[in-house]
Amino acid sequence: MTQITIFHNPACGTSRNTLAMIRNSGVEPEVIEYLKTPPTKERLQALLAAIGLAPRALLREKGTPYAELDLANAKWSDDELLDVMLAHPILINRPIVETPLGTRLCRPSELVLDILPNTQQxxxxxEDGEVVINDKGQRV
Structure with missing residues (x-):
């Protein structure tokens, strides 16, 4: 059985679509609702390293305290940004997916297809009606 983990926010359409594509590949992933169960600092650092992003690149602005915390200010070190992301997990952009083929921030959700070991079934x-995989199993 292939191990896939998704750091998921069920209130996010992109996250829901990504989770549905994982399931459409025939795999039931480990679903971590990161707003309820944030990663540890070490885990977040490992995810960032696997994705190849700096902490600032994983920050989410919309619907978060980004502006109130003045996170656009360059004064924040990477270590401080990690701490604030863990204190306010809504600042962590999502969904993040780990598979044996890689780790990605799946925005847009179709990026998950590049790291799924199985093809879509x-x-x-x-959800918005956009076709991603047609009835012949081809990516659109």
């Missing part, structure tokens, strides 16, 4: 349409 049928057509897939996003």
């Amino acid at each position: 049928g057509a897939f349409t996003k």
